[in-house]
Amino acid sequence: MTLRDARVQPDLPHRVRFTRDAFAPGNAVLAELLAGAEPGRALVVVDRGLLEARPDLQANMAAYAAAHCGRFPVIVGFRTLPGGEAVKNDLSLLEELLGVFNHHRLDRHAYVIAIGGGALLDTVGFAAAVCHRGLRLVRMPTTTLSQGDSGVGVKNGVNMFGQKNFIGSFAVPHAVVNDLALLENLGDRDWRCGLSEAVKVALLKDAGFFAEIERDAALLAQRDPAAGDRVWERSAALHLEHIVRPAAQGGDPFELTTSRPLDAGHWAAHQLERLSDFAIRHGEAVALGLALDADYAEATGLLSAVDHSRIVGLLAALGFDLHHCLLADPRLIAGVEAFREHLGGRLTLTLFRGVGRPVEVYTLDTDQMARVARERASVAAR
Numbered sequence: 459m460t461l462r463d464a465r466v467q468p469d470l471p472h473r474v475r476f477t478r479d480a481f482a483p484g485n486a487v488l489a490e491l492l493a494g495a496e497p498g499r500a501l502v503v504v505d506r507g508l509l510e511a512r513p514d515l516q517a518n519m520a521a522y523a524a525a526h527c528g529r530f531p532v533i534v535g536f537r538t539l540p541g542g543e544a545v546k547n548d549l550s551l552l553e554e555l556l557g558v559f560n561h562h563r564l565d566r567h568a569y570v571i572a573i574g575g576g577a578l579l580d581t582v583g584f585a586a587a588v589c590h591r592g593l594r595l596v597r598m599p600t601t602t603l604s605q606g607d608s609g610v611g612v613k614n615g616v617n618m619f620g621q622k623n624f625i626g627s628f629a630v631p632h633a634v635v636n637d638l639a640l641l642e643n644l645g646d647r648d649w650r651c652g653l654s655e656a657v658k659v660a661l662l663k664d665a666g667f668f669a670e671i672e673r674d675a676a677l678l679a680q681r682d683p684a685a686g687d688r689v690w691e692r693s694a695a696l697h698l699e700h701i702v703r704p705a706a707q708g709g710d711p712f713e714l715t716t717s718r719p720l721d722a723g724h725w726a727a728h729q730l731e732r733l734s735d736f737a738i739r740h741g742e743a744v745a746l747g748l749a750l751d752a753d754y755a756e757a758t759g760l761l762s763a764v765d766h767s768r769i770v771g772l773l774a775a776l777g778f779d780l781h782h783c784l785l786a787d788p789r790l791i792a793g794v795e796a797f798r799e800h801l802g803g804r805l806t807l808t809l810f811r812g813v814g815r816p817v818e819v820y821t822l823d824t825d826q827m828a829r830v831a832r833e834r835a836s837v838a839a840r
């Protein structure tokens with residue numbers, strides 16, 4: 459018998475919601491997303507950084523579950539994990555978490571509600587994806603970066619062998635609930651971090667959004683919540699639109715091709731995070747990476763001086779420090795090959811010809827890149 463080639467059709471819903479005060483008893487967003495014929499079971503995993511700022515979170519959740527009793531899952535456990543890159547770097551925490559899933563006998567119909575920053579969501583998401591080949595993950599991102607970018611995606615992962623996201627998977631979450639009110643508790647550095655990913659996605663897809671960020675730059679630099687909320691929602695919508703596009707329009711949620719526009723600026727960003735032992739935050743590293751790629755694009759004639767100064771000027775106006783001594787580190791350029799290896803296939807980098815005008819390049823003049831990087835580093839040293 460000859461077997462025909464067939465197609466696997468993972469026709470999965472991807473539900474992302476923005477709300478405020480998700481655990482206020484009258485807020486039905488979460489309850490509706492988790493409502494089933496019978497109430498299920500849920501384990502809650504919370505970022506310790508968030509819990510320090512919101513010590514009442516567990517009590518609020520319990521009150522919420524009680525208010526929606528009969529349709530909201532029974533909360534079987536409430537655990538905490540450290541926030542930040544530390545959680546992705548310590549594999550013993552991953553094992554511990556899988557042990558908790560086992561202890562509670564979570565099955566494929568059980569929910570894992572992960573509440574925290576991108577690093578915690580990546581870790582819990584990976585554990586949920588590999589446990590019984592997939593528990594139902596509910597992400598509640600609590601940083602600007604995770605609400606506008608990482609939390610709405612379909613990837614997870616933790617670091618191994620000194621490499622970011624060396625182990626990880628693609629897994630569509632059951633739902634994503636972005637509670638804008640939780641962003642008030644962030645420190646200023648973490649609040650700013652979502653802005654560089656918003657600039658990135660605006661540069662890629664929406665010149666009008668870029669102009670809005672420019673218009674609001676002074677407000678955003680002072681952490682204006684209303685201006686911020688507009689940015690996180692628009693950034694999430696653009697990321698989401700990119701991820702769920704049909705294949706005919708270039709959609710590639712599981713990254714089967716080499717094209718990775720959402721990773722613009724990220725080859726240097728990931729290397730700077732590693733070289734700084736994660737003292738440079740992801741969002742800060744993305745700002746440095748975008749500025750560096752803009753320098754390179756200008757130096758190689760891709761980008762006009764006017765557009766270069768718009769891009770770098772906006773990142774600076776938002777309060778990012780665009781100079782760092784690690785840009786002069788000879789190991790920086792090794793990030794290009796590490797990036798290619800992680801994505802697989804031939805090197806494909808997304809640079810910009812202008813605002814809203816991405817372009818893919820397949821080779822890089824590493825001497826030129828090292829030159830512009832040293833130039834940026836020398837300003838830091840002055």
Ligand SMILES: NC(=O)c1ccc[n+]([C@@H]2O[C@H](COP(=O)([O-])OP(=O)(O)OC[C@H]3O[C@@H](n4cnc5c(N)ncnc54)[C@H](O)[C@@H]3O)[C@@H](O)[C@H]2O)c1
Binds near residue numbers: 577600601644
């Ligand atoms: N999966 C993806 O597609 C994807 C995409 C982009 C980035 N990422 C990953 O996301 C990570 C960065 O995530 P991040 O920028 O969200 O930061 P983070 O997760 O590192 O959190 C930063 C800090 O904020 C604290 N925190 C979280 N929420 C808080 C709140 N509401 N109030 C007070 N403190 C709070 C945390 O404890 C931590 O100390 C990186 O590991 C990056 O690689 C993943």
Ligand SMILES: [Zn+2]
Binds near residue numbers: 744
């Ligand atoms: Zn990123």
